[in-house]
Amino acid sequence: xxxxxxxxxxxxxxxxxxxxxxxxxxxxxxxxxxxxxxxxxxxxxxxxxxxxxxxxxxxxxxxxxxxxxxxxxxxxxxxxxxxxxxxxxxxxxxxxxxxxxxxxxxxxxxxxxxxxxxxxxxxxxxxxxxxxxxxxxxxxxxxxxxxxxxxxxxxxxxxxxxxxxxxxxxxxxxxxxxxxxxxxxxxxx
Numbered sequence: 001x002x003x004x005x006x007x008x009x010x011x012x013x014x015x016x017x018x019x020x021x022x023x024x025x026x027x028x029x030x031x032x033x034x035x036x037x038x039x040x041x042x043x044x045x046x047x048x049x050x051x052x053x054x055x056x057x058x059x060x061x062x063x064x065x066x067x068x069x070x071x072x073x074x075x076x077x078x079x080x081x082x083x084x085x086x087x088x089x090x091x092x093x094x095x096x097x098x099x100x101x102x103x104x105x106x107x108x109x110x111x112x113x114x115x116x117x118x119x120x121x122x123x124x125x126x127x128x129x130x131x132x133x134x135x136x137x138x139x140x141x142x143x144x145x146x147x148x149x150x151x152x153x154x155x156x157x158x159x160x161x162x163x164x165x166x167x168x169x170x171x172x173x174x175x176x177x178x179x180x181x182x183x184x185x186x187x188x189x
Contacts, residue, residue, distance in 0.1 A: 018044070018089035019111035021183055024099045024158055026151055028124030029117040030167055030175060035093040037176035042091070042183060049080055049094040061095070074101050081107045096150065099157045113186065115179060116161035119168055121147040 021038070023031040032048050039046030050061050053076050057064060064073045077095065081104050084092065088111075098104050105114065119127070125144045140146045158164075165178050 019113055020084065020088060020090050020092050020108055021179070022092045022094065022108060022112050022114045023117055023179070024094065024114055024161060025096065025117035025167075026119055026121065026124045026147065026154070027096050028127040028147075029096075029119045030127070030172055031093040031117055033172050034117060034167075034175050034179060035091045037172065038179045038183070039091040041176060041180045044089055044091055046091045047084075047093070049077060049092065049098065052080060053077065077101065078104055078107075084108060096154065099160075100154050105157075105160070113163070113183070114161040115182070116158045116164045117175065118158070118164050118166045121151045123168055 021044075023029075023035050023038075025031055032051075035046050035048065038044075053064070053073070054060055057076065059067075061073065064076070074097070077098055078101060081094075081098070084090070085107055092108075092112075094104075099114075121144060125147050163182060165175060165182075167175050170178070
């Protein structure tokens with residue numbers, strides 16, 4: 001079976017010279033907007049895993065969580081990650097919890113490069129604004145406290161990334177340039 005993805009660029013077969021670039025971090029770190037920009041800059045396919053799951057399931061992530069539970073969503077996320085082993089060279093933006101699910105990182109790395117877009121929970125919650133209502137794990141009486149809890153529970157996994165880029169005082173354009181420069185320096189562009 002050939003995997004199909006909805007991306008902005010054609011998807012290529014596995015190419016060790018162009019491993020996936022996986023952007024990880026908290027919700028609000030900028031994974032999607034940075035990933036889209038990096039994909040455009042490098043002419044590589046970009047895939048937001050949450051959006052792809054929503055497309056395939058015909059419902060938003062929040063509805064999947066609500067009707068089927070988080071475990072069901074995480075299973076879908078891992079199945080999609082398994083499919084991504086069969087192709088190469090994409091810029092990937094998984095959800096914030098992807099990195100802590102057993103086996104996900106190992107499915108892609110090596111050769112994939114994982115880049116941690118670091119942001120403080122206080123900054124992330126501001127960046128999310130009204131969008132946080134669509135984040136199932138943040139629909140709580142105190143979303144900032146929940147984001148801090150998520151950060152603490154995921155920080156060690158985030159810090160296993162190959163590279164960390166602090167996004168705290170950078171514009172989206174600056175972060176995109178940092179990621180593009182990094183990928184080009186490593187010769188994986």
